[in-house]
Amino acid sequence: MTIDEFLSTGQPSDLVRIVSAILLTIVSVFGSVFNTLVFVSLLLRVKKKDGFLKICCTKSFGNDIVCIGYLFWPIPVTFLNDYFMPHMFNAFMGQLVxxxxxxxxxxxxxxxxxxxxxxxxxxxxYHRTYRFAPSNVGIVICLVLSFLLFIAFFPEDCHYLYSLKDIGWLPEESFCTSVRRSIFIVSMIIIVIITSICGFLLFFRLIADSNTMSTIQSTSRKSKNKKILFQTLTQNFLILLDTLNTTMTYKLFPVLFFQFLTLSFSMVFLRAFEGFIMYAMNERINKGVRALLGYKTTDQLKTLQGAPSMMIWNVSSTSRHMN
Structure with missing residues (x-):
């Protein structure tokens, strides 16, 4: 098969299937490693009074489920060209991932x-004393809502299945999945709009506060504030892109390989990329991962763990009451 034939076929072939499986394997391994490093490095510091890092730990946990889930189901299925487990296992993995x-x-x-x-x-x-830390309550609510979404769509004809024919995850065609898709798209767009607006408001507020500092402090603060805004907007863009890819964008391509890139590859690639973004853009997460990998001495690690916890790159000291 020539490259033109490969990029023009709308039907599954052995070559397209194998290439797709190899790409999924590479990015899934990469995403699993990065998100696991972030998750474990933060989990080891769970006693630190830092709500921000706990939420980042939760986010990396979700990303890890997606990346590792691909290694357990879609990738073997695609390589073997066979559903080697019962239908309900496919439905279970679809709900889980x-x-x-x-x-x-x-x-x-x-x-x-x-x-x-x-x-x-x-x-x-933020600095008030709470019986139950708001960050902990928020994490519990997040996990409970995710679990409810996991169990809510197990009824027949409402499953989210991995399709060998399309080399990607697709919902079953039913009224249930149509309603779910509409609610899902609207919800994700609302989340992206609200968090993006809040990101800009935070940016301008922090810039205004930095103008009251010395020149050196102001320059450092503005640089960190730009990182905050960039990270927020990047993560929001990833959410929106993945939402559109898995619901609408893939339908625009008649070529199977491009459908695969937007439908299946996009989901795991964006989770892997987000793990990299958390590592690269957050200095405290970066230090935690480096310490986990042995790039810090024991004394330096103790200093890192004993340092005052910062929720937003030196914007505000984290209160012991928030966690």
Whole structure:
């Protein structure tokens, strides 16, 4: 098969299937490693009084479920060209990867934005003593909602299945899935709009606050504020892109390989990329991962773990009462 034939076929072939499986394997391994490193490095610091890092840990947990889930089901199925498990296992993995694991990301993004808004605009509330830490409550609600999405669509004709014919996850054609898809798209767009607006408001507020500091402090603060805005907008863009890819964009391509890229590859690639973004853009997460890999001495690691916890890159010290 020539490259032109490969990129023009709308039917599954052995070559398209194998190439797709190889690409999924590479990006799934990459995403699993990055998100696991972030998750474990943060989990080891769970006793730290830092709501921000706990929410990041939750987000990486959701990303890990997606990346590792691909290694357990879609990739073997695609390589073998065979559903080697019963139909209900396909439905189970679809709910686990496509709903439970996937939905943790957007819900965690809402928690991160809420945490930042509370610290910057309502510091008196942020530093109050709470019987139950707001960040912990938010994480529990996030996980409960994700679990409800996981179990809510197990009835027959409402499953989210991995299709060998399309080399991607697709819902069964039914009234249930049509309603679910509409609610899903609207919800994700609302989340992206609200968190993006909050991101800009935070950026301008923090820039205004930095103008009252010395020149050196102001320059450093503005640089960190730009990172906050960039990370927020990037993660929001990933949520929106993945939502559109898995519901509408893939239908625009008659070529199977391009459908695969937008329908299946996109889901796991964006989870892997988000793990990299958390590592690259957050200095505290970066240090935690490097310490986990042995790039820090024991004394340096103790210093890192004993340092004052920062929720937003030196924007506000995290209160011991928030966690």
């Amino acid at each position: 496509g709903w439970f694991g996937w939905s943790i990301g957007p819900l965690s993004q809402v928690l991160l934005t809420s945490n930042r808004v509370l610290a910057v605009f309502f510091p008196h509330l």
